Amino acid sequence: MNEDILISLPSLIHRIGREEVKQAKDIALQYHCELKRVRRSRNWAVSGEAIKIQSYSAGLKTENGGGFRYLIQKIETALLDHTDKLEPLETKLARMITFNPNITLAELIHITDCTTAEARTARFHADSW
Numbered sequence: 423m424n425e426d427i428l429i430s431l432p433s434l435i436h437r438i439g440r441e442e443v444k445q446a447k448d449i450a451l452q453y454h455c456e457l458k459r460v461r462r463s464r465n466w467a468v469s470g471e472a473i474k475i476q477s478y479s480a481g482l483k484t485e486n487g488g489g490f491r492y493l494i495q496k497i498e499t500a501l502l503d504h505t506d507k508l509e510p511l512e513t514k515l516a517r518m519i520t521f522n523p524n525i526t527l528a529e530l531i532h533i534t535d536c537t538t539a540e541a542r543t544a545r546f547h548a549d550s551w
Contacts, residue, residue: 430500
């Protein structure tokens with residue numbers, strides 16, 4: 423869940439402009455993300471944790487939504503592939519147990535890659551509600 427993701431942004435400068443890219447790069451640093459060129463090509467990429475990139479996208483909307491429309495659209499489309507990383511583990515475990523009360527600890531561990539202690543804690547909290 424805490425692993426970085428990489429979102430490709432082809433021809434970014436051609437689509438939004440050099441000044442907007444500089445501004446977007448500065449905003450990315452505020453959200454602990456990195457917007458940079460891919461080697462020496464005209465393509466760019468944004469990298470960081472999925473939750474931080476989602477916050478970065480929201481920050482771009484409030485900053486200058488019209489100028490960053492292409493960038494915001496590409497980020498939001500790419501984040502659809504990483505929805506599992508946008509939800510905290512505790513919330514995900516609670517949702518899975520609520521949806522399927524008969525799920526075993528082994529299934530929880532296998533699906534979410536959590537530890538046995540985290541699965542047991544989630545099961546305990548779900549049973550106490």
